[in-house]
Amino acid sequence: MKNMDPILSGMIRSVKSIKAVLTIWISTLILVSLVALPLKSSVNSVLGKSMITERLKDGIDVDVLADLGSNLKSITSSFTTGLFLFILGGILLYVFFNGGLFTTLKNDEEKYSTAQFFRGAGIHFWSFLIISFIVSLIIIFAIMIFSGIVLLIAQAGTNASSGLRTPRIILIIISALVLPIMLLVADYARAWQVKANRPAAFKAIGIGFRQTFRNFLSSYTVMFILVFIQVNFSWLMLKFITGKGPQTGFGIFLLFLLSQFFFIVKLLLRVWRYGSVMSMLEKHPQ
Secondary structure, eight states, X not given: OTTHHHHHHHHHHHHXXXXXXXXXXXXXXXXXXXXXXXXXXHHHHHHTTSXXXXXXXXXXXHHHHHHHTHXXXXXXXXXXXXXXXXXXHHHHHHHHHHHHHHHHHSOTTSOOOXXXXXXXXXXXXXXXXXXXXXXXXXXHHHHHHHHHHHHHHHHHSSSHHHHHHHHHHXXXXXXXXXXXXXXXHHHHHHHHHHHHTSOOHHHHHHHHHHHHHHTHHHHHHHHHXXXXXXXXXXXXXXXXXTSSXXXXXXXXXXXXXXXXXXXXXXXXXXXXXXXXXXXXXXXXOO
């Protein structure tokens, strides 16, 4: 039951931070619009209201794509540029907002303050960026090692298809077990950084590892439960949204509203995880 205390505390903190979640949602929506609207304008300028649009309603028509000629290259270029800007902007935006989130979550008795949220986001941006970058490199390096092991095992097998299937399953299981550890390191590092209230990203990462393995069983259990909830919710959300498409404009509008609701819930689940890690850090201070 002790493992439930940080989970309950994290849930309470996430509910108190609902205004921060809505701020992140609106900012993400604006970012998507800044990328999507120029792309839509570019496509409309090429296709216009010609018969091409009608021919594309029922799916991809190879003849239509061939007729576009150089215009297709222009659309592809706009999409690639927009996608790159969206990914880069999204990463920087979420690093920025994470600083604000951890700042508002550090005390479950304080009321939410918008000024405190943005002040924390600005103060901790560079430290959080370094922490995210280094932990991401560690995760990529670990995936490369696991993938190399899988290839070696597969090459040692006699049957190519069956020899690859089993190592692939093993890789998925190992990744699922290791991911909560790396998330704990990153979240503990960010939580300590906010508690220390001074830029010390490298020290924070070291403390993140120390806190993770010093209270490994309790910390891992809490993180595994929360990650399990997040992953399953994301899977259900994706399955629902990618199901049978709406047939009318009103149906498309309802699907948009529902997808935004799912996105807000997904953000709340992530804040729940942050709040739970902050609670564990407060119970076992460095």
